[in-house]
Amino acid sequence: MKLSTKGRYAVTAMMDLAIHDREGPVTLADISQTQGISLSYLEQLFAKLRKRGLVEGVRGPGGGYRLARMPHQITVAEIITAVDENVDVMRCHGDGNCQDGVRCLTHELWAELSNRLYEFLDGITLDQFVERPEIREIARRQDEEAKRMNFVFPRPAA
Amino acid sequence: MKLSTKGRYAVTAMMDLAIHDREGPVTLADISQTQGISLSYLEQLFAKLRKRGLVEGVRGPGGGYRLARMPHQITVAEIITAVDENVDVMRCHGDGNCQDGVRCLTHELWAELSNRLYEFLDGITLDQFVERPEIREIARRQDEEAKRMNFVFPRPAA
DNA sequence: TTTATTCTTGACTGTTTTACTTGGTTATTG
């Protein structure tokens, strides 16, 4: 397992998606602006998320991305493994042969660690966070901020 | 937290150390050969482990490294954080300001994740594995292998 | 039907981290 900025970005974006799920598809440009993540980088991440069946894209005006499942059916583990391809905690990838073809000293340790780690991350679903009032408050603030940015010149006085 | 080969090497080496703790200091050359890790790379890792007070070095002939504490007092979390300096699961490093100075959407999620992950890794100590018969068996095999390598020509028949 | 919107794809770039090497210098033992 690897927990880097990449996985963090992915989870952040998925959370944004979960929060605005009822308001129709969310555009990557929106997420980019709201969460401060590079648009083109998001595109790469969402390509992977889509291949894993976590999100689905809607093209054309009014389009964007939408969760492919209910928030309580999407776990943090899935999101992270979707974008972080080498999730190899073990050198042997579970085959038990990294020591000249035989099992190495720490195989068991990593196997156990890997299992419990995955179980743990797999127990955290998106909905566990989006429902919290503190989170909703932050989301509301972000939305207002975005609105303020977009309509700074609503109609030039003329 | 970051779980990479680096941390894996460190834990592997520490485990080797824990197993051979009673036979006096263990040399890095031994670990290098037994576990298949580059000697100079081990030196770098052990420099960090030493700075964190996890091991102590004994110089000169017959020297090597030795655990600075009992195996049940050394956790996997300590070992990993010792060699992986940037343990920043959160972009804000706990300050809650990665979103233009204010708390971002996923701050809580990462804080909680970070906490529980650390607690989990902190609950695993070295002795929990070195006592297992399967592990001891692998260690025994490794030792024999090493012996066979060293004494391939014990005394040329003459 | 045109057009704007948005997803989708591929290639490309600079920076950082990994894993490892080279080449030393101390300190300790016999």
Added chain:
DNA sequence: CAATAACCAAGTAAAACAGTCAAGAATAAA
């Protein structure tokens, strides 16, 4: 003294990371 083994400082090739750029394809709205 010579052998041993910890210490230390640089440097390096390859990979991963974070991000950019550009072109295209599908679709909804005008």
